[in-house]
Amino acid sequence: MGSLIPFPDLNSVPDPTTTAAAAATTITPTLIPKLEPKLEPFDEPPPQPLAQLHPNSTHPNPNLNHSTQNPLDETNVYSEFNRISELFRTAFAKQNVDVSDPAFAAQNAADFLDPNPLAIVAVPDQNDQQVTLVPPKRRHQPRSSELVRVLDLGLEDQRYFRDLVRKTRMIYDSLRIFAEEKRRQLGLERRTAARGDLKAASVLRDRGLWLNRDKRIVGSIPGVYVGDLFFFRMELCVVGLHGQSQAGIDYVTASHSSNGEPIATSVIVSGGYEDDEDAGDVIIYTGHGGQDKNHSRQCAHQKLEGGNLGLERSMHYGIEVRVIRGMKYEGSPSGKVYVYDGLYRIYYSWFDVGKSGFGVYKFKLVRIENQPEMGSSILRLAKSLRTEPLSVRPVGYVSLDISMNKEKVPVLLYNDIDSEHDPMYFEYLTTTVFPPHVYHGGNGNGCACTSGCTDDCLCAAKNGGEFAYDQNGILIRGKPLIFECGTNCHCPPSCRNRVSQNGVRNKFEVFRSRETGWGVRSLNLIQAGSFICEYAGVVLTREQAQLFTMNGDSLVYPNRFADRWTEWGDLSQIFSDYVRPEQPSIPPLDFAMDVSRMRNVACYISQSSSPNVLWCKCSVLGLRYTEMELRQTLGHNFLLPQFPDWSRA
The missing domain is CATH 2.30.280.10 (SRA-YDG)
Known part of the structure; x- marks a missing residue:
């Protein structure tokens, strides 16, 4: 101590x-x-x-x-x-004890x-x-x-x-x-x-x-x-x-x-x-x-x-x-x-x-x-990298956009350590690929809102009577499952309940780290509770996952992710009658995700003992897994190579 x-x-x-x-x-x-x-x-x-x-x-x-x-x-x-x-x-x-007595002082000197x-x-x-x-x-x-x-x-x-x-x-x-x-x-x-x-x-x-x-x-x-x-x-x-x-x-x-x-x-x-x-x-x-x-x-x-x-x-x-x-x-x-x-x-x-x-x-x-290094210096560096990365770092950039214009903002790839270019060899996904039977386009369970969802619409009821996001798209508090408006809803793409569907909005850089291999840092400051990106891959059924495992392929199992959504918005120390959300209920996560050939930037978020990222389960006509950034540690961790502590667990 x-x-x-x-x-x-x-x-x-x-x-x-x-x-x-x-x-x-x-x-x-x-x-x-x-x-x-x-x-x-x-x-x-x-x-x-x-x-x-x-x-x-x-x-x-x-x-x-x-x-x-x-x-x-x-x-x-x-x-x-x-x-x-x-x-x-x-x-x-x-x-403060009187030690004027030499014998007493010698006896108790320690x-x-x-x-x-x-x-x-x-x-x-x-x-x-x-x-x-x-x-x-x-x-x-x-x-x-x-x-x-x-x-x-x-x-x-x-x-x-x-x-x-x-x-x-x-x-x-x-x-x-x-x-x-x-x-x-x-x-x-x-x-x-x-x-x-x-x-x-x-x-x-x-x-x-x-x-x-x-x-x-x-x-x-x-x-x-x-x-x-x-x-x-x-x-x-x-x-x-x-x-x-x-x-x-x-x-x-x-x-x-x-x-x-x-x-x-x-x-x-x-x-x-x-x-x-x-x-x-x-x-x-x-x-x-x-x-x-x-x-x-x-x-x-x-x-x-x-x-x-x-x-x-x-x-x-x-x-x-x-x-x-x-x-x-x-x-x-x-x-x-x-x-x-x-x-x-x-x-x-x-x-x-x-x-x-x-x-x-x-x-x-x-x-x-x-x-x-001073955080103010790193902020100024990040601002320069957002606009002119090559002028600031003339050496080290492998690609200025590994998404190949699929994302709304480019995803940079930086490596000044070795000659490894592994992220260039994968097909970039912007959203998860689900099996065809997951989608039910004719169920007609969407809301009837035309100009944007209100607090009493059908989709709010699905979320336990309240929306998960505020008007700025910030997660108010964690939920076991978040229902977003889908194709059967009449609300526009700008609806407050379509946060994860708007894609990546911050400029990310995948970089090579000596500590974790690959990591991800943001060149923008991300407010706590904001959406980062979807964890994208190919969803496999239980039978398909068994076949892939027999062939020696490595899969990602969502049910093994740490269930830390309760940490965001837990006000039990503030309100004596605070009740943790229990709705919507969580369906069984008995499937796997294959990211061996098709993936996105989320697959490079590194593990950490003190993560500053939480993952949340989100459903849009099926299960969609998203990352919700919570600024639990340093905001500058998004910028510093020596602190690649983003985590998907």
């Missing part, structure tokens, strides 16, 4: 003699600035109070209130981390930790404080001011925390989509109801499901990797990567610090300040305050206080900060994407005159070496 290392009192660290940052503190601004948080463009407002989401309850899960919920309950999604934190807290408490464990801010003993006012209990867990580092995580620990982050993000995404769909059904406009991303964050906070609330972590967050992508600002708060819903600098305030000095832990770089300079590994970061929100320019001098002072103090004590870049992205539902680019050290800080003529504080951030 890894170690949670607290930090000693910063008062024990000597101040430097004379620095540029210290000299800057003596400058007295001639104007009184407006001290405002460093807001970033297109940032979301903080989450609103929880409102009714579930149709069968006046309040989601009223029996679960954080004020009475045991934080160490093993059923809690974060119970294990709380348990570990408590173990280390009690271990560090040994430092039980005491190093009194200087490279710490930042120690939390004072609450028993020594005089409590004069008892504030009202809050429904959600308050954020801790104790600063720790998480070190020496073993392989099992890394998998545990990675899976914890993945599951938390799945709950957030599915709850967000659920809230948006409920708002649409109620006919609420955006201006009259909170957005789904804010609502989901508020619900998770009230349920105590925000991560890293009991400790303020300095450095890397367990389970969050360099290159992780987030479509919404509130996701950063949910996983504990950046705790401010609007401000660009996250820091421990002076009032919560044992030495009365603020300490910065993370920053968001979005280019919102005119004096910012971003060169990737080196950033000239402008402090907050004194900005005209309407014109994104300075209108007053900045002061060395709040987040600005936190950055200066982090520089003074050599504390690294996490850097998250906010980038505009057309494919994002929020219009932006946030990517975690790793740890940076603050080397210099100074007071300067900005472009608008007002005094600003600047900080030089330099990226720490030996970290994975």
Whole structure:
């Protein structure tokens, strides 16, 4: 198990003699600035109070209130981390024992930790404080001011925390989509109801499901990797990567610090300040305050206080900060994407005159070496590959479209490792080939919708009384089987219930990997719950499969795929009366699929112990197997050759 290392009192660290940052503190601004948080463009407002989401309850899960919920309950999604934190807290408490007696100290020397464990801010003993006012209990867990580092995580620990982050993000995404769909059904406009991303964050906070609330972590967050992508600002708060819903600098305030000095832990770089300079590994970061929100320019001098002072103090004590870049992205539902680019050290800080003529504080951030490639760099590379792949990679492309124009978007084939060109020798399929008797064109069981299916049509009834997809084609929650409209339905091809029939919509690249052989990555960011592609092949009956097996041919058996559809949209931790969908029922999967001669891009999706893809069963006048992408791990895994963790299981 890894170690949670607290930090000693910063008062024990000597101040430097004379620095540029210290000299800057003596400058007295001639104007009184407006001290405002460093807001970033297109940032979301903080989450609103929880409102009714579930149709069968006046309040989601009223029996679960954080004020009475045991934080160490093993059923809690974060119970294990709380348990570990408590173990280390009690271990560090040994430092408070009086060891003035030499005999006692020698006898118990092994039980005491190093009194200087490279710490930042120690939390004072609450028993020594005089409590004069008892504030009202809050429904959600308050954020801790104790600063720790998480070190020496073993392989099992890394998998545990990675899976914890993945599951938390799945709950957030599915709850967000659920809230948006409920708002649409109620006919609420955006201006009259909170957005789904804010609502989901508020619900998770009230349920105590925000991560890293009991400790303020300095450095890397367990389970969050360099290159992780987030479509919404509130996701950063949910996983504990950046705790401010609007401000660009996250820091421990002076009032919560044992030495009365603020300490910065993370920053968001979005280019919102005119004096910012971003060169990737080196950033000239402008402090907050004194900005005209309407014109994104300075209108007053900045002061060395709040987040600005936190950055200066982090520089003074050599504390690294996490850097998250906010980038505009057309494919994002929020219009932006946030990517975690790793740890940076603050080397210099100074007071300067900005472009608008007002005094600003600047900080030089330099990226720490030996970290994975920045996700922001990979996003820019993927954008170039979508338009001009040969200009970016002149060597390595075997084919610019192995589908031979059968797909709506080309499927690239890239190999810069060896001379293997195996995917070129298969006939590319865009849809599964079924035996003729599977289709029943004259059964007349389609819906009568002419302009698009409604919530009360026949096809909705087949899906258990509700459609599986929202208006944007996003899977709302997993189902044992999804019925899509077929040839007997009167609805147009643009119907919301024909998602898998529209084919591939993202640009994929089949690539050669040293770890898995062949893998698939996307050059587009794919929103959680979106359709990826159909698993296409030739369907064989049981008798045909037996003959093929006797001849030594290798077949794919759908009934052996991992049944993980329940993970998407499982809101049992949110709603006490949540019931897992049991309809439509699953027919017996007593057939096989032959992909030895005819296949599509799905056959190259590699296996992984931490997959970011789920498969769902979909029926369109027969059984059609589709892949539903769920962004359970890194969004950048679609782009990085060293992380080919797409999986069909």
